[in-house]
Amino acid sequence: MAAARWVDFAGQSILHTLVAALVIEALVRLWRVRQPEQRTGFRLLALAWPLLVVPALFFGFPERSDEAFQDARALFAARRWDELTLLGAGLDAWWLAGMVLLGVALFLMDLVPLLRSRAPLPPPFPLEAAAGAPARAREALAEAALALSLRAPPLAFVPEGPPLFYCTGARRPTVVVSRQAVDLLDPAELRCAFAHELSHLERRDPVLGWALMGARALLWFNPVVQILVRALARDSERLADERAALATGDRLALASGLLKLYRASEGRYALPARRNLPLSAALAAPIARARAHDIGLRCRALLDPAPARVRLSAFRFVALAAGLFLLLFFVV
Amino acid sequence: MRAGALGRALGEGAGALWTLALVLGGAAAMLSGLDALPGWLRGEPRGVRRVASVDEAERIMRSRILLPSYFPDSYRWPPSSIRVWREGGGAVALAFDARDGSPALLLAETVSGTGALTAPLLPDSAVIQKQGAALGEGATLSRIVSEDGTLWNELEWTAAGRRFVLRGRGPLDVLMRMARSIHGAGR
Numbered sequence: 001m002a003a004a005r006w007v008d009f010a011g012q013s014i015l016h017t018l019v020a021a022l023v024i025e026a027l028v029r030l031w032r033v034r035q036p037e038q039r040t041g042f043r044l045l046a047l048a049w050p051l052l053v054v055p056a057l058f059f060g061f062p063e064r065s066d067e068a069f070q071d072a073r074a075l076f077a078a079r080r081w082d083e084l085t086l087l088g089a090g091l092d093a094w095w096l097a098g099m100v101l102l103g104v105a106l107f108l109m110d111l112v113p114l115l116r117s118r119a120p121l122p123p124p125f126p127l128e129a130a131a132g133a134p135a136r137a138r139e140a141l142a143e144a145a146l147a148l149s150l151r152a153p154p155l156a157f158v159p160e161g162p163p164l165f166y167c168t169g170a171r172r173p174t175v176v177v178s179r180q181a182v183d184l185l186d187p188a189e190l191r192c193a194f195a196h197e198l199s200h201l202e203r204r205d206p207v208l209g210w211a212l213m214g215a216r217a218l219l220w221f222n223p224v225v226q227i228l229v230r231a232l233a234r235d236s237e238r239l240a241d242e243r244a245a246l247a248t249g250d251r252l253a254l255a256s257g258l259l260k261l262y263r264a265s266e267g268r269y270a271l272p273a274r275r276n277l278p279l280s281a282a283l284a285a286p287i288a289r290a291r292a293h294d295i296g297l298r299c300r301a302l303l304d305p306a307p308a309r310v311r312l313s314a315f316r317f318v319a320l321a322a323g324l325f326l327l328l329f330f331v332v
Numbered sequence: 333m334r335a336g337a338l339g340r341a342l343g344e345g346a347g348a349l350w351t352l353a354l355v356l357g358g359a360a361a362m363l364s365g366l367d368a369l370p371g372w373l374r375g376e377p378r379g380v381r382r383v384a385s386v387d388e389a390e391r392i393m394r395s396r397i398l399l400p401s402y403f404p405d406s407y408r409w410p411p412s413s414i415r416v417w418r419e420g421g422g423a424v425a426l427a428f429d430a431r432d433g434s435p436a437l438l439l440a441e442t443v444s445g446t447g448a449l450t451a452p453l454l455p456d457s458a459v460i461q462k463q464g465a466a467l468g469e470g471a472t473l474s475r476i477v478s479e480d481g482t483l484w485n486e487l488e489w490t491a492a493g494r495r496f497v498l499r500g501r502g503p504l505d506v507l508m509r510m511a512r513s514i515h516g517a518g519r
Contacts, residue, residue: 023359030351067392071379071418076363080370083382091370312341316348323356331363 007096008065009058010221011078013050014099016057016328017224021046023324031316034307036238041313043235045321047212047228049328050219057329064332075330099223106226107216109287114213133157137182137190141175144194147247153201163264167197170207184264188250189257195244196254202243205236234294241298242306255302262295376415377452383414386426393422395443398492402513404506406430407437417453421445425453430501438499446495449488454497455479457486465489467511473504487511 024046033039063069070077082090133155145152158164158178165181168174175197185193200206212229219225241258245251266288301307310316368378376382383389390397393416403409411426412435422443430436440449457476465473471489476499478484485507487498496514500507 019359019363023355026355027352030355031348068418071381074367075360076367080367080381084370084373312345312348315345316352319349319352323352327356327360327363 005065009054010100011092011096012058012332013054013219014096014103014222014224015076015078015331016054017046017050017222017228019328019331020049020324021224021228023327024320027316027320031310033310033313035309036235036242036307038309038313040232040235040239041317042320043228043232045317045324047215047225047232049324050222050225051215053325053328061329064329070332073330074332075327077332079332100221103219103221103223103226106223107220110216110226111213133177134179134182136187137177140187140190141194141198143191144198144244144248147191147195148198148202148243150198150202153198163261165193165197165261167200168206170204170210173201173206175201180264181261184260185257186253188248188253189260192244192248192250192254193257193261195248196240196258199240199243199247200236203236203239205240208236209233237294238298238301241302245302246306251302251306255299258295258302259299262292266291266295379419380415380417380452383416385410386414389414389416389424392416393418393424393443395422397424397426397443398441398494398496398514399426400439400510400513402509404502404510406502406506408433415453420447423449423453436501438497440497442495444493446490446493449495449497454499457484465508467491467508 021043024042027033028039028042033042057064064074070079078092078095081092081095084091086094137157138155141152141155153167153173153175156174156176158176161178161180163181163184164176164178166176168176175194181193182190212232216226216229241254245254248254371378371380374382381392383392386397386399407428407430409428412429413427414424415427416422416424423440424443425438425440427435428437428439438454440453442449455478457478459474459476461475463473465471465487467487467489468491471487474486474488476484476486482501484499484501485504487496487507489496489511491514496511498507498511500510
């Protein structure tokens with residue numbers, strides 16, 4: 001395929017994802033879709049757009065690339081912006097170049113720290129023999145697993161360093177916890193935090209995380225995809241919060257544990273790794289603010305009762321997908 | 333009880349569709365506005381496109397553009413602007429400057445069909461005199477005043493299944509000779 005076709009493809013991919021994501025975000029708010037699982041479903045539609053629908057439209061309907069279609073039938077043709085020039089290049093070319101740069105920056109900002117942080121974990125031990133882990137951590141994990149009707153996964157205990165509390169492993173799911181995190185949380189908070197991590201493992205979120213990273217790598221040029229995946233990651237956290245709160249019945253303990261862990265870790269460990277990337281210094285502060293905002297939203301959501309599901313969600317989903325297809329067919 | 337639940341579901345479904353239609357309609361209106369904006373900024377209506385060369389215009393229109401084989405030295409080549417319009421069978425307008433850089437000549441032609449050539453390819457003008465011209469049946473010669481108040485001669489005729497308009501500020505005999513040379517090119 002000629003280079004110009006690839007440029008067209010990239011332009012349409014970005015534009016379609018942007019429109020789809022904005023429409024979906026508007027509807028999620030207007031339809032009051034607050035339940036995280038339902039939100040994830042709608043946002044996955046926006047992510048599916050550049051992965052499945054744009055290639056299908058681009059290669060399945062080649063007449064959309066014709067001048068005749070763009071001039072007479074298209075609702076929006078990006079080519080028209082190339083008729084306005086700045087420093088010898090069309091505005092469409094400038095827009096595309098700016099978006100691609102932003103996409104690459106957002107992708108690298110997560111990829112590089114991820115690759116750098118792949119330090120080997122302590123070997124996971126079966127629950128009965130999690131050497132060195134305090135008894136109350138093992139008990140809390142067992143209680144959380146019981147509450148969720150799951151088998152307790154191996155626990156990796158990190159005796160030193162910053163407060164850590166996460167799950168990992170696509171093939172061998174493991175919960176990682178550090179001494180500082182265990183010391184920080186009271187028994188109820190510890191049980192809720194384990195329930196949160198077990199909810200991730202129950203939904204196979206580590207696998208989903210790698211799949212989403214693959215989607216980001218495939219669409220590295222698309223900044224909207226990079227932002228969408230972050231939104232999906234936030235939804236996944238909210239979903240695990242709700243599942244853990246339902247299982248343990250203690251929303252407040254989960255909120256306070258979350259807040260304690262955030263306050264103990266944020267700003268001290270995450271930011272320095274990012275400063276080696278282009279634009280990272282400029283973007284680090286807004287990202288930290290966004291993370292603080294997100295933690296605030298999660299805590300506030302936990303202070304409220306569990307959100308209700310909106311009705312007719314399958315009907316809404318199908319109507320939205322059909323409407324978007326009709327609209328974006330005429331956007332080239 | 334069941335009828336009430338069904339009614340609520342139908343009402344909710346209709347409300348959801350209405351909201352969806354509003355959001356998609358808003359998005360469509362915004363996209364349409366963004367599509368029209370470059371033309372508006374350039375002072376061109378939607379559908380008119382500027383191209384860089386006669387070759388590009390022919391490629392877009394998928395047709396040869398008939399040009400005069402007689403082209404006096406008093407005009408500059410290549411055209412100062414080439415604009416194509418795909419609607420209504422398609423048409424193209426080529427503007428030429430005089431040697432001193434002022435607008436001097438405009439050739440517009442339909443690509444297929446003999447429908448009238450009007451806006452958006454031809455600038456508005458007022459006809460002050462009109463008569464028949466020796467360029468075949470239905471050909472006319474007009475004296476027109478353009479928007480900036482300058483006087484132009486305008487020839488309009490049909491040939492080779494196309495409608496032509498040739499406007500010029502130069503001598504009438506030069507304009508006639510150019511018009512006839514379009515026929516004579518035999519393309």
